[in-house]
Amino acid sequence: MERTARLGFACVVLLALGCASGPEPSEMCLGVDASPKLNLYEGEPHVVVLKFYPLQNAAAFQAADAQDLVDGKKPAGMTGDAWEATVLPGQKLELAEQLPRDTSSVGIVADFFSGASRAVVPAKCGMFGSPGVVLSASDLQVAN
Numbered sequence: 001m002e003r004t005a006r007l008g009f010a011c012v013v014l015l016a017l018g019c020a021s022g023p024e025p026s027e028m029c030l031g032v033d034a035s036p037k038l039n040l041y042e043g044e045p046h047v048v049v050l051k052f053y054p055l056q057n058a059a060a061f062q063a064a065d066a067q068d069l070v071d072g073k074k075p076a077g078m079t080g081d082a083w084e085a086t087v088l089p090g091q092k093l094e095l096a097e098q099l100p101r102d103t104s105s106v107g108i109v110a111d112f113f114s115g116a117s118r119a120v121v122p123a124k125c126g127m128f129g130s131p132g133v134v135l136s137a138s139d140l141q142v143a144n
Contacts, residue, residue: 026099028052028106029125031092031132033143038089040137041113045089048135053107054079054099058120061107066116069109079103087135094130099123108133110140 032050039046051070055061057077064075074082080100087093099106103123110117117140121131132143 026101026103026123027125028054028095028097028099028103028121028123029130030095030106030121031130031143032085032087032095032135033132034087034089034091034093034135035137036090037137038087038091038135039112045137046113047089048087049111050085050087050140051082051109051111052085052097053082053109054103054123055105055107055120056102058105058107061118061120066109066118069107069118070111070116075107096125108140110135112138114138 034048035045037045039048053061053069053075055077056079060075060077061069064073069075072082079102083097085093085095105120106123107120108118115138117138119133119140119142121133121142124130134141134143
């Protein structure tokens with residue numbers, strides 16, 4: 001009887017440890033640095049809307065047409081819903097977002113007048129800094 005109780009207790013402990021060791025949710029920290037000439041059109045700067053896609057695998061995001069992503073297409077490999085942020089000319093932002101489990105990277109699409117631009121950043125917040133993006137007059141670049 002005592003042996004059965006110990007075995008049952010051991011099974012419960014192992015089950016609890018197995019559940020607790022699943023993948024943890026990720027967090028994205030991202031610095032955004034927008035040019036004062038952001039999204040230049042007819043000599044005037046304008047806001048840019050950024051769309052963020054939490055991704056388990058970035059391959060389908062990279063293969064998709066950037067304008068389709070701006071229009072709301074959901075590529076395979078997403079771990080949750082996309083979200084948006086509006087950036088003003090000359091603005092510097094520090095963004096932080098809790099991400100769904102299994103998110104390894106975040107795809108970003110910027111909707112410029114000259115056409116959509118995209119990049120992929122790691123889904124992480126680092127002790128020694130976070131990924132960053134630079135928004136120019138017509139492009140999105142990852143800054144290291």
